[in-house]
Amino acid sequence: MTTRTLTCIGCPLGCTLNVSLEDGRVVSVIGNTCKKGDDYAHKECVHPARTVTGTVRISGGKLPVCSVKTAQEVPKEKIFEVAAAFARLETVAPVFIGDVLLHDVAGTGVDVIATRNVAEKTAQGGKNG
Numbered sequence: 001m002t003t004r005t006l007t008c009i010g011c012p013l014g015c016t017l018n019v020s021l022e023d024g025r026v027v028s029v030i031g032n033t034c035k036k037g038d039d040y041a042h043k044e045c046v047h048p049a050r051t052v053t054g055t056v057r058i059s060g061g062k063l064p065v066c067s068v069k070t071a072q073e074v075p076k077e078k079i080f081e082v083a084a085a086f087a088r089l090e091t092v093a094p095v096f097i098g099d100v101l102l103h104d105v106a107g108t109g110v111d112v113i114a115t116r117n118v119a120e121k122t123a124q125g126g127k128n129g
Contacts, residue, residue, distance in 0.1 A: 001020055001021065001022045002020070002022075003018060003021070004018075004019045004021065004045060005017065005018055005019075006019060006040070006041060006044055008032060008036070008037040008041070009040060010034070010036030010037055010039065010040040011036050011037075013033055015031050015032050015033055015037050016031050017029055017031045017032055017037055017041050018030045018031050019041045019045050021045055024046070025046070026042045026045050026046060029041040029042070047075070049074060049076060050073055050074065050076055051069055051070050051072070051073050051074075052069065052070045052074060052079055052082045052083065052086075053067065053068070053070075054067075054069075054083060055067055055068065056068050056086055056089040056090065056091060056101060056112075057089070057090040057091075058090070058091060058092070058118050059090060059091075059092050059093070060092050060093045060120055060121055061092075061093030061095065061118040061119065061120060061121055062093070062118060062119045062120070062121050062122075063116075063118050066091070066095050066101075066114050066115075066118045067115045067116045068086060068113060068115060069113060069115050070082060070105065070108075070110050070111070070112060070113075071100075071110055071111045071112070072110045073110075074105070074108045074110050078106050078108055081105075081106035082105050082106050082108070082112075084106075085105050085106055085112070086112070089102055089112070093118050093120045093121065094117070094118060094119050094120045095114045095116075095117065095118040096114065096117050097113075097114055097116060097117055098113055098114065099113065099114045100112070100113055101113065101114055
């Protein structure tokens with residue numbers, strides 16, 4: 001049996017969790033003050049996943065980049081592949097919050113979406129997106 005100590009991020013309390021594992025399964029969780037702690041411990045120890053944020057290049061926009069995120073969490077082991085996909089991606093303005101800029105990033109089945117509006121650069125120019 002192995003033990004892991006985690007700080008729960010399920011709610012603002014930040015409980016210290018002591019998780020006992022056996023054969024890759026969570027056997028017990030001690031230290032949580034709510035159900036979210038138990039849920040977090042199981043997920044984090046068995047199948048950790050994260051929402052990944054970053055920026056992508058925009059051509060023809062009032063801004064050179066647009067902030068993006070994965071629409072859902074991706075497996076933790078795919079984070080670097082997702083970040084590399086962000087670095088390779090370039091899209092054309094205009095871009096609107098919620099636009100899907102890349103489908104199935106790094107083979108995860110998760111889309112990459114814009115989290116900022118970026119308007120097209122006009123003949124007069126302008127600096128705000």
